[in-house]
Amino acid sequence: MSFIPTGIDQGSAGWQSGGLTGPATGRSQGTRLVRAGFIPLVDASVLIAAAEFGFAAREGIQLDLVKDVSWANIRDRLAFRQFDVAHMLAPMPVASALGLGSNPSPSIAPFSLGRGGNAITLSLRLYRRMQEMAGLAGQEDALTNAKALKLVIDDMRKKGEALPVLGMTYPFSSHNYELRYWLAAGGIHPDTDVKLVVVPPPMTSDALSAGAIDGFCVGAPWNMVAVSRELGRIVAVKQDIWPSSPEKVLGTRPEWAEQNPETLSRLIVALDRAASWCDIPDNRRDLAQLLAEPRYLDVPFDILHPVLMGRFTIDPVGTRRIVPDYLTFHRGGANFPWISQAQWIFSQMVRWGQVAYSPESQGQVSSAFRPDIYRNALGSRADIPAGDTRIEGNAKGDGFMDSTVFYPEDISGYIAGSAIRSAAPKTTGLVDL
Amino acid sequence: MKAALSIMIFDENRIRASIIEEGLREAGHDQVVVLHDIVGLARQIEIIGPDVIVIDIETPNRDMLEHLFQLTRSVRKPIAMFVDRSDSSSIEAAVEAGVSAYVVDGLKKERVKPILDMAVSRFKAFSRLQQELADARSALEERKIIDRAKGILMKSRNLSEDEAYALLRQTAMNEKKRLADIAQSVVMAAAILGS
Numbered sequence: 007m008s009f010i011p012t013g014i015d016q017g018s019a020g021w022q023s024g025g026l027t028g029p030a031t032g033r034s035q036g037t038r039l040v041r042a043g044f045i046p047l048v049d050a051s052v053l054i055a056a057a058e059f060g061f062a063a064r065e066g067i068q069l070d071l072v073k074d075v076s077w078a079n080i081r082d083r084l085a086f087r088q089f090d091v092a093h094m095l096a097p098m099p100v101a102s103a104l105g106l107g108s109n110p111s112p113s114i115a116p117f118s119l120g121r122g123g124n125a126i127t128l129s130l131r132l133y134r135r136m137q138e139m140a141g142l143a144g145q146e147d148a149l150t151n152a153k154a155l156k157l158v159i160d161d162m163r164k165k166g167e168a169l170p171v172l173g174m175t176y177p178f179s180s181h182n183y184e185l186r187y188w189l190a191a192g193g194i195h196p197d198t199d200v201k202l203v204v205v206p207p208p209m210t211s212d213a214l215s216a217g218a219i220d221g222f223c224v225g226a227p228w229n230m231v232a233v234s235r236e237l238g239r240i241v242a243v244k245q246d247i248w249p250s251s252p253e254k255v256l257g258t259r260p261e262w263a264e265q266n267p268e269t270l271s272r273l274i275v276a277l278d279r280a281a282s283w284c285d286i287p288d289n290r291r292d293l294a295q296l297l298a299e300p301r302y303l304d305v306p307f308d309i310l311h312p313v314l315m316g317r318f319t320i321d322p323v324g325t326r327r328i329v330p331d332y333l334t335f336h337r338g339g340a341n342f343p344w345i346s347q348a349q350w351i352f353s354q355m356v357r358w359g360q361v362a363y364s365p366e367s368q369g370q371v372s373s374a375f376r377p378d379i380y381r382n383a384l385g386s387r388a389d390i391p392a393g394d395t396r397i398e399g400n401a402k403g404d405g406f407m408d409s410t411v412f413y414p415e416d417i418s419g420y421i422a423g424s425a426i427r428s429a430a431p432k433t434t435g436l437v438d439l
Numbered sequence: 440m441k442a443a444l445s446i447m448i449f450d451e452n453r454i455r456a457s458i459i460e461e462g463l464r465e466a467g468h469d470q471v472v473v474l475h476d477i478v479g480l481a482r483q484i485e486i487i488g489p490d491v492i493v494i495d496i497e498t499p500n501r502d503m504l505e506h507l508f509q510l511t512r513s514v515r516k517p518i519a520m521f522v523d524r525s526d527s528s529s530i531e532a533a534v535e536a537g538v539s540a541y542v543v544d545g546l547k548k549e550r551v552k553p554i555l556d557m558a559v560s561r562f563k564a565f566s567r568l569q570q571e572l573a574d575a576r577s578a579l580e581e582r583k584i585i586d587r588a589k590g591i592l593m594k595s596r597n598l599s600e601d602e603a604y605a606l607l608r609q610t611a612m613n614e615k616k617r618l619a620d621i622a623q624s625v626v627m628a629a630a631i632l633g634s
C-alpha cells in the first residue's frame with residue numbers, strides 16, 4: 007500500500023467532503039504519502055518545488071516524485087495505482103472523458119500547473135530557405151513565419167520534394183494542437199501539407215540532427231537545447247499562438263480524489279504556495295539549479311535559467327528574444343482549471359478529427375476539469391475567478407494568433423469558421439473491450 | 440482451430456527480448472517477431488499487423504506508438520493491454536514488472552492472458568538476474584577493496600596478511616560498520632595522506 011496510515015481520509019471519521027472552506031495550512035494531523043509521476047520538463051517545476059522546498063511537507067504531505075519516460079506510462083501508472091497524482095498534459099483528462107486513446111481510464115484535473123513553455127523550432131536548413139523565399143530578416147512574428155513556411159512548402163510541392171516532417175509529443179497534447187493551430191493560421195494543412203510524428207522531447211535535437219524531422223513543437227527547455235546545439239531556429243512560442251492556452255495539469259483518478267479529499271486539498275494548497283514561489287524572479291536561480299540535477303531534468307543550468315527568465319536565443323546566429331511571461335506558474339489565475347479551456351481543447355479534438363462533435367461529448371468534457379475541487383481547497387481569494395467558464399481569447403493581450411474568439415457555447419460555429427480542418431471521424435472514439 | 444496469434448516484441452534490450460521470444464515459442468507460438476529499433480517500427484506494424492505487441496514500459500517510444508494507433512483507421516485498432524478491467528491485479532503486476540502491451544480490439548481475454556503472464560514472468564526473471572549480477576559485481580568490488588586495505592595496513596603497520604585482516608575486522612566490529620566500509624575508509628585515508 008502506498009499510504010502511511012494516519013487516520014485521515016479513506017473512510018476515517020471527522021472530515022466530510024465539501025466541508026473545507028479555507029486553506030488547509032496548520033491543520034496537519036499526520037504525514038500522508040502522495041506518489042506523483044512526472045516527465046522531465048520545466049513545467050513540472052511546481053511539483054518539484056513543492057517536494058523540494060518544503061511546501062508539501064508544511065501541509066503534511068510527503069510528495070514522492072517518480073520520473074517517467076512517456077505520457078502513455080503516466081496515464082497507465084495513474085490508472086493502475088502506481089501514482090496517486092501526475093504531471094499530465096491538459097488534453098489527457100479531456101481525452102479520457104471522451105473515451106479516446108489506448109487506455110481511456112478516467113482522470114480529472116483539479117489544478118493547472120501553469121502557462122507557457124512551448125515553442126516551435128524548425129531546422130536551420132528549412133528556416134534559411136524560408137528567409138530566402140520570403141525575405142525574412144529574423145525578427146518577424148509567428149504568423150509571418152508560418153506564411154513563409156507555406157511558401158516553402160508550395161515550392162517543395164512544385165519541385166516534387168519530400169514534404170517537411172514535424173515532431174510533437176503526443177496525440178492528445180497542447181503541442182499537437184498548437185503546432186496545428188500555427189500551421190493552419192499560415193495556410194498549411196497539418197494533415198496533407200506536412201507529416202506529423204511523435205518524438206519524445208529529449209530526443210528532438212538528435213532527431214533534427216539526424217534529419218529524421220524538420221522541426222518540432224515541444225516544451226521547455228528542448229527548443230533552446232536545439233538552438234544552443236546550432237541545429238534549430240525558434241519560429242513561434244506558445245504566447246504567440248494563445249497566451250492562456252492550457253498546458254500541464256495535476257491529474258488524478260476521480261476515485262482517489264473522492265477517497266482522499268483532505269489529502270488532495272492539502273496538496274493543492276502546497277502546490278498553490280509552490281507556484282507562487284516559482285513565480286518570483288529572484289527564486290528562479292534556485293529553481294533552475296534544482297531542475298538541472300540529474301534526477302530531474304538533467305539539463306545545464308546555463309540553459310534552464312534563461313528559459314525560466316524568458317530570455318533566450320532563437321537563432322544560432324545570436325538573434326535574441328525576450329518573452330516576459332514565457333513561463334507563468336501562478337500569476338493571473340494560472341492554476342485555475344477553466345472548464346472553458348477543457349472545452350477549447352475539445353474543440354481542437356473536433357477540429358482535427360479526433361472526435362465528432364455532439365452536445366453529449368461537450369457535456370462529458372466539462373467533468374474533466376474540476377474547478378470545484380480547486381475552490382474547495384483554496385477558499386475565496388481575490389485572484390480566484392468567480393465563474394468556471396469564460397469567453398476565451400477576447401481579453402486584452404490574450405488573443406489567438408488568428409484573432410478568432412472562442413465562445414464555449416458555440417463549438418460547432420467555431421469549427422465551421424476554421425477554413426483548415428480535418429474530416430470528422432466516423433465514430434466518436436475507440437471501442438473498448 | 441483458431442488462427443495462430445501474431446505477436447510482436449519491441450524491446451531495445453536484445454537479451455530480454457530473446458528470453459521472452461523463447462518463452463513464447465516454447466508455449467507454442469510460432470508467429471513471433473522481435474524488433475529492437477524504433478526506426479521502421481511503424482512500417483513493420485503495418486506489414487505484420489500483429490494481434491499483440493509486447494513493449495518495454497521504459498521506452499519513451501510508447502507515445503509514438505499511441506500516435507500511430509490514433510491515426511490508424513483500420514478496424515483492428517490496438518488498445519493498451521488492459522484486456523479485462525476487472526482483472527486489475529494482473530494488470531498492476533504487469534505495470535510493476537515493466538511490461539506494457541497492446542492488443543487488437545476484440546481479442547478474447549483467454550487468448551491474451553497467457554502471453555502477458557509469460558512476458559511478465561520473464562521480465563521479472565530478467566530483472567532478478569540483473570540484480571544478481573549487480574550483487575555479484577559489487578561483492579567482487581568489495582573483495583578488491585578489502586585486499587587493497589589489507590595491503591596498505593601490511594605495509595604501513597608492518598603486519599602479516601592475517602593480522603591486517605583481523606585488524607580490519609576488529610575495527611568494523613567496534614565501529615558497528617561493514618568490513619567493506621572500513622576497508623574503503625582505509626583506502627581513502629591512504630590516498631589522502633599519501634601513504
